[in-house]
Amino acid sequence: MMHGEINQPNHNYINPDSPPDKNLYLNKSQRRVLLLAAAVSSGSGLAVELLLGNLASYLTGNQALAYGISVGGFLAAMGLGSYLTQYIATTSQGQQLQRELLLAVTCVELAIAPLTAILPLGLFALFVSDGAMLWQALFIVTIILGTLAGMEVPIMVRILELSDNMRQAIAGVLALDYLGGLVGSLGFPLLFLPWLGMFPTAFVLGAFPALMVSMMGRLFPKIRRLGYIGLILGILLFTAAPITIPFSNNLENNLYNAPVIKRVQSRFQRIVLTRKGQDVRLFLDGDLQFSTIDEYRYHEALVHPAMSATPNHQNVLVLGAGDGMAVREILKWQDVKKVTLIELDPEMIKIATRYPQIASTNAHSLQDPRVQVINADAFTTAPELPDIYNVIIADFPDPDRDNLAKLYSEGFYRRLITRLADDGILVTQASSPFFTPKVISCINTTIAATGLKTHPYVIDVPSFGVWGYVLASRHQLDPSQLQLQVPTRYLTTSLLQHIFDLPKDIQLVQTQVNRLSQPVIVRYQMQTRT
Structure with a gap:
């Protein structure tokens, strides 16, 4: 160090074991709802990855490429979203910083909710009208949803570290994040897809982050109004889920040359029967199996x-x-x-x-x-x-x-x-x-x-x-x-x-x-x- 130079302290450094600011303390309920939001975010995100891959695989028959784009693109986009969070609330401190971070995470959740519900249905409609554009559209959808999903966990960690020390914040969020991923990866093929069908599942998955905003709004006065929006949006998405069935069925009818008389979404495949006169045809995942x-x-x-x-x-x-x-x-x-x-x-x-x-x-x-x-x-x-x-x-x-x-x-x-x-x-x-x-x-x-x-x-x-x-x-x-x-x-x-x-x-x-x-x-x- 040159003579006379003063060693300035690094104000950006945070000791991972340093005690939190008592003015930013989160009570147990607030902390739990943030951790629950991390789990819901991860579970919904992973389920959406599987849904997009399943949808593209059903429409094109190219399973490897479908899951390659949906999963790989989603993960890459999550990295982009995580990177972008460094530009959120860069100059604020204390309670103002906490307020801006809470506002940011609720806005991300409120954006994810309707997009998760609508974009898969939009992909299906695009395939029916112009199948040649499906791969490009799938990539764009995964980038949009993945970027938003990637922003959630880093922002939640920053909120929690204002109350807890950094080690506790990271450990808590990541633990629930991984647990939520497990629930989502199992819930989609075993529960959502066979019981609800593809597009009602998308709307239900979209409702989850919206309802988490509602829960956060009840516990954080700073975002109470956004909580009401989350509640309304969550209810709307749950209510609209059954409506997607006749709408998607009408779209699916355009993929066949005869009226669809029966359709079943099982755990393993999409089963469709069509009939024209005495000709009944069986399709599995869109592929003809026989004509009577x-x-x-x-x-x-x-x-x-x-x-x-x-x-x-x-x-x-x-x-x-x-x-x-x-x-x-x-x-x-x-x-x-x-x-x-x-x-x-x-x-x-x-x-x-x-x-x-x-x-x-x-x-x-x-x-x-x-x-x-x-x-x-x-x-x-x-x-x-x-x-x-x-x-x-x-x-x-x-x-x-x-x-x-x-x-x-x-x-x-x-x-x-x-x-x-x-x-x-x-x-x-x-x-x-x-x-x-x-x-x-x-x-x-x-x-x-x-x-x-x-x-x-x-x-x-x-x-x-x-x-x-x-x-x-x-x-x-x-x-x-x-x-x-x-x-x-x-x-x-x-x-x-x-x-x-x-x-x-x-x-x-x-x-x-x-x-x-x-x-x-x-x-x-x-x-x-x-």
Whole structure:
């Protein structure tokens, strides 16, 4: 230090263990409501992240990118919001500082409330009108909500540290922040989404921060008027939540070419039934699963080549196919003694057994005494079953998401075939071999990697176009020897023997094996022929 220079004290330094200013002391109720607000803020914010990812994934089918933008963008924006709080109340001190910080956090909460409710519905409306702009809009929405969410915790810490010491303030806020995040991450998929639906959930999540402002207004006289606004806004959002259902349903109707007659939001997926005349169609997360006009073609081709390829049919395992159509075809074989169906979603079973048009189309197959229905994840449950099966039929949705790709992985097939009899047959649907040619090739390559002999084949389903399957066994099969022994509407013995002759414009190509650690099949599913 130069001679004569005076060492000036640093007025910006705060000792983390220094005692608080008694004039800024918060009573227990005030402190608790601020900590509760931190927990509610975190829980609502995390639930909104999941909601946005779920919505974009449902609309586009690209789960990885949807959650990448919604979660990654939200977290990055929270960092931006946290950074911006350093410019709030920079010159004030004492009670004026406390007043400005309380005003800031309540204004942030009051901004988050309506935006949380309205922006997801706006995204849906934008997709219906112009789907090409969805990704840009999703990014903007996550930045807006994430920036506001990122401002909450730093401001609350600053309020609390005026009363507590800094260590207590940070520890208290972060503890409740993390706890709220846990509640939000579990509450959204287990409670809000299946019980309320997507858009009512957005309005309810928006009401929470507004009601927290109301509680804060009762305990902090400095923001009492804003508390009344929070109460009114919270009530309005709760009241408006049911109104979003008919509004969003009308928007959703525009995504389909026929009137929607039933829609269910389960824990696992969005189930929609449409009807035009006698044509009832089932959609899962926006993807067509079948049309009652021609579903028999798809299901006969899924079931009967496998059943014809083995002399034994006593015990059959079906994975997916909760609509009951494949089971209907299986039960045509008189020597079938038991069919075990593993379906993830109980709501799908309810529709297949209780909705008249679907139940009559599947011939009430799921109520046959030979059929056992297990609601579980086939990935974990099927390989652990105690029985050995003559035929295993996998009818999963197309592998356009990571959580579906595991059902087409080498690891899953290796574990699954431990339940297959020595002369047993495995068959799986394999997407569109014309528009996504690498998918059927990848499934064929992946099953072959387990040591099974594979036999890909294709048929034509008017609703889908050309559709592919892969049949596999431990022993080489001769398709020319297959005989159709049950009544059908589409397949004949001659056709059965020739469906394994792939058309010239549908040929297998070299692909990687689909593994749990490297789900390449998702990329192949996205590479459509144009």
